[in-house]
Amino acid sequence: MTSETPNKLSLSRFEELLDQHGSDATGWPATERDAAQALLTMSAEARSLQQRAAETDQRLSQWQSPEASPGFRRRLLADFAAQQPAPSWLGLLMRQLGGARLAMPAMAAAMVLGIMVGNWLPMDGSSVDDVASDDALSLLQYDLGEEGEW
Numbered sequence: 001m002t003s004e005t006p007n008k009l010s011l012s013r014f015e016e017l018l019d020q021h022g023s024d025a026t027g028w029p030a031t032e033r034d035a036a037q038a039l040l041t042m043s044a045e046a047r048s049l050q051q052r053a054a055e056t057d058q059r060l061s062q063w064q065s066p067e068a069s070p071g072f073r074r075r076l077l078a079d080f081a082a083q084q085p086a087p088s089w090l091g092l093l094m095r096q097l098g099g100a101r102l103a104m105p106a107m108a109a110a111m112v113l114g115i116m117v118g119n120w121l122p123m124d125g126s127s128v129d130d131v132a133s134d135d136a137l138s139l140l141q142y143d144l145g146e147e148g149e150w
Contacts, residue, residue: 008035009032009035009036009038009039011039011043011045011046011049013032014036014039014046014049015049017029017032017036018049018050018053019053022053022057023050023051023053023054023056023057024057025037
């Protein structure tokens with residue numbers, strides 16, 4: 001069994017531990033706990049710092065936040081409502097008309113219409129039957145121009 005000497009802890013680091021973790025050493029990092037206990041046994045100033053931290057911990061544990069007055073609550077809610085951006089006319093219209101309840105049927109109708117139009121068009125890439133093939137070629141030539149470039 002090897003005997004390890006505890007790491008030396010400076011008084012300023014001890015004070016940081018008190019500020020960060022409180023006066024109860026069980027909440028301190030395990031790596032510094034033994035060195036802090038050794039410093040407490042050797043230093044009266046460290047014991048004084050721990051006593052003050054314990055008093056502060058006790059006061060903080062007994063402190064309760066005061067209840068907000070009804071007037072303060074009303075002012076706070078009024079300020080919050082005043083900071084909210086005004087809704088747009090489109091947002092108001094959508095809300096009055098039912099929001100998604102309006103948009104979903106319109107989207108469904110557009111989808112059905114797209115499927116129906118897609119089924120009515122010929123699948124082989126040919127155009128409507130009443131256009132003669134010569135007329136279609138002349139339109140294509142007109143669109144391509146004289147050189148035949150896009």
